[in-house]
Amino acid sequence: MSLPTMLELLQSGVxxxxxxxxxxxxxxxxxxxxxxxxxVIDLEKTVAKLEQxxxxxxxxxxxxxxxxxxxxxxxxxxxxxxxxxxxxxxxxTERWIGGMFTNFASVSRLIKKYKRLKEDKASGAxxxxxxxxxxxxxxxxxxLEKIVGGLEEMxxxxxxxxxxxAKREKTAINEARKRKVKIVGFCDTNINPELLDxxxxxxxxATKSIEIITRVIAEAIKAGQAKQAQN
Numbered sequence: 001m002s003l004p005t006m007l008e009l010l011q012s013g014v015x016x017x018x019x020x021x022x023x024x025x026x027x028x029x030x031x032x033x034x035x036x037x038x039x040v041i042d043l044e045k046t047v048a049k050l051e052q053x054x055x056x057x058x059x060x061x062x063x064x065x066x067x068x069x070x071x072x073x074x075x076x077x078x079x080x081x082x083x084x085x086x087x088x089x090x091x092x093t094e095r096w097i098g099g100m101f102t103n104f105a106s107v108s109r110l111i112k113k114y115k116r117l118k119e120d121k122a123s124g125a126x127x128x129x130x131x132x133x134x135x136x137x138x139x140x141x142x143x144l145e146k147i148v149g150g151l152e153e154m155x156x157x158x159x160x161x162x163x164x165x166a167k168r169e170k171t172a173i174n175e176a177r178k179r180k181v182k183i184v185g186f187c188d189t190n191i192n193p194e195l196l197d198x199x200x201x202x203x204x205x206a207t208k209s210i211e212i213i214t215r216v217i218a219e220a221i222k223a224g225q226a227k228q229a230q231n
Contacts (some may be wrong), residue, residue, distance in 0.1 A: 003047060006044070014213065023190060027190075028180075039189045058221075067158055161183055164185065184197065187200055
């Protein structure tokens with residue numbers, strides 16, 4: 001696993017924060033300067049924190065731990081899904097189901113129902129139903145796909161979450177903290193870094209920034225999987 005260079009981070013716009021009026025004071029240690037009223041993230045701190053986060057993820061996965069990718073922000077949905085699938089991890093890109101961690105039994109039932117509908121359709125078991133009933137089943141399956149489609153293989157609460165936008169995903173973060181699930185994620189200048197166990201100071205709005213950081217996390221997972229396979 002190789003970390004991106006400062007130049008690569010710069011070219012991806014990782015350094016662009018928010019306007020000072022929107023900043024969180026606890027992000028002060030990670031702000032390099034301010035230009036035109038927009039805060040500039042210190043990329044040296046980004047590299048250091050990204051390395052810490054990636055090392056944690058690799059070690060966690062090497063011991064059999066799981067990571068749930070969370071990113072419902074429009075510009076990040078496809079990227080989050082792509083790298084979660086690439087690393088064989090579950091993901092949430094549509095909306096967080098309240099109680100996913102605090103009432104996991106209910107979510108598990110939805111996942112099982114979704115999987116059963118998929119399997120029945122694929123096996124031809126729906127042939128016994130009328131066209132109207134098949135349409136209804138299909139609608140139900142599509143609805144469940146949006147809610148739990150990325151969670152098919154999540155059999156237990158994961159040991160960590162990787163979050164794109166901590167402000168947007170505050171419910172997920174609150175549930176993770178309650179269940180002592182480690183939180184790794186982007187920490188733009190409008191976020192309180194203390195909400196995350198492994199904050200990564202980075203622009204959470206630009207697609208190139210989202211891509212470069214998420215790719216490193218996926219690579220860290222794959223490195224952990226390779227390490228686990230060797231043990």
